Amino acid sequence: MRKLERKKAWLNDIPVAKYEQPIHSPILEIQNVSFGYPDKQATLNNVNLTIHRGEMVSIVGANGTGKSTLGKLICGFEKPISGTLLFNGKNGNNDSLKMRGEQVGFVLQNPNQMFSKHIVQEEVGLGLLHKEVSPDEVKLRVEQTLKVCGLYPFRNWPISALSYGQKKRLSIAAILVMEPSILLLDEPTAGQDYKHTTELMTFLESLQTQGITIILITHDMHLMTEYTKRAIVLSGGQIIADDSPAKILANTELIERANLKQSSLHALATTLHITDHERFVEKFIQFDREVRLNEQ
Numbered sequence: 001m002r003k004l005e006r007k008k009a010w011l012n013d014i015p016v017a018k019y020e021q022p023i024h025s026p027i028l029e030i031q032n033v034s035f036g037y038p039d040k041q042a043t044l045n046n047v048n049l050t051i052h053r054g055e056m057v058s059i060v061g062a063n064g065t066g067k068s069t070l071g072k073l074i075c076g077f078e079k080p081i082s083g084t085l086l087f088n089g090k091n092g093n094n095d096s097l098k099m100r101g102e103q104v105g106f107v108l109q110n111p112n113q114m115f116s117k118h119i120v121q122e123e124v125g126l127g128l129l130h131k132e133v134s135p136d137e138v139k140l141r142v143e144q145t146l147k148v149c150g151l152y153p154f155r156n157w158p159i160s161a162l163s164y165g166q167k168k169r170l171s172i173a174a175i176l177v178m179e180p181s182i183l184l185l186d187e188p189t190a191g192q193d194y195k196h197t198t199e200l201m202t203f204l205e206s207l208q209t210q211g212i213t214i215i216l217i218t219h220d221m222h223l224m225t226e227y228t229k230r231a232i233v234l235s236g237g238q239i240i241a242d243d244s245p246a247k248i249l250a251n252t253e254l255i256e257r258a259n260l261k262q263s264s265l266h267a268l269a270t271t272l273h274i275t276d277h278e279r280f281v282e283k284f285i286q287f288d289r290e291v292r293l294n295e296q
């Protein structure tokens, strides 16, 4: 078979997985939300977004477009100037930080900023001390969470002895023990190598299968494509696309407008004279996923 025909056959032997609206109910609805820091122009401008229970969604965009600010509004660290955030259909605009924290867990970029205890299991139990939870239940929930996060064998270790990847999982454990229904992670894999990234993302995928809704704020186009079926593109404080990552990457005009980094897959498709970039990206990612799963 000629090279070109082989390429075409490879490309055509899978159905393209299109992003379809999940049938699950909305867990978070952001309606006409605008926000600006004091003495600054509007940072977020009329944002509308619905996230469904159990989804894993990425929020992407260039530096300074308002991704982390949107995260702060979702977590209740900031309040919208106008518009509404609904959680499970209920207006959450007047939620206290504590109430919001029970629904949304925010994992900061740098795990070291999140620890205040010395020993692993003490850190995980810390958030529960301020709640009306019996000591027996604290113990049980801490143990379960440590097991889910693969940290149970290290429960009596000093945090300083953990690797970076383990610390990242510990920062997630300290949030998960509070049983939030939405987990929001700001640049979760920044500064981590391929192995740690794969480990962390596989772990997040396992949380998602347990019904936790996951929102990833990321600069990493590969992460967006490989692990999420839906991506929200922010530009200048507005949502300019809400689609499957492959479709977003195939849209050159959108990539330029949002100042996103073009994926190397796009360049490869051009070199190979493949015109259907969306299908190529989907196919490549599917292939990559299979290789990764076989390696585990």
Ligand SMILES: Nc1ncnc2c1ncn2[C@@H]1O[C@H](COP(=O)(O)OP(=O)(O)OP(=O)(O)O)[C@@H](O)[C@H]1O
Binding pocket: 037, 038, 040, 043, 061, 062, 063, 064, 065, 066, 067, 068, 069, 070
């Ligand atoms: N606490 C703050 N006070 C005033 N302005 C802020 C504050 N935090 C962020 N900003 C400004 O708001 C805008 C959006 O910032 P934000 O951190 O949300 O962007 P981002 O998309 O997360 O960027 P990055 O990709 O660099 O993390 C930027 O112009 C930033 O300078």
Ligand SMILES: [Mg+2]
Binding pocket: 067, 068, 069
């Ligand atoms: Mg940011």
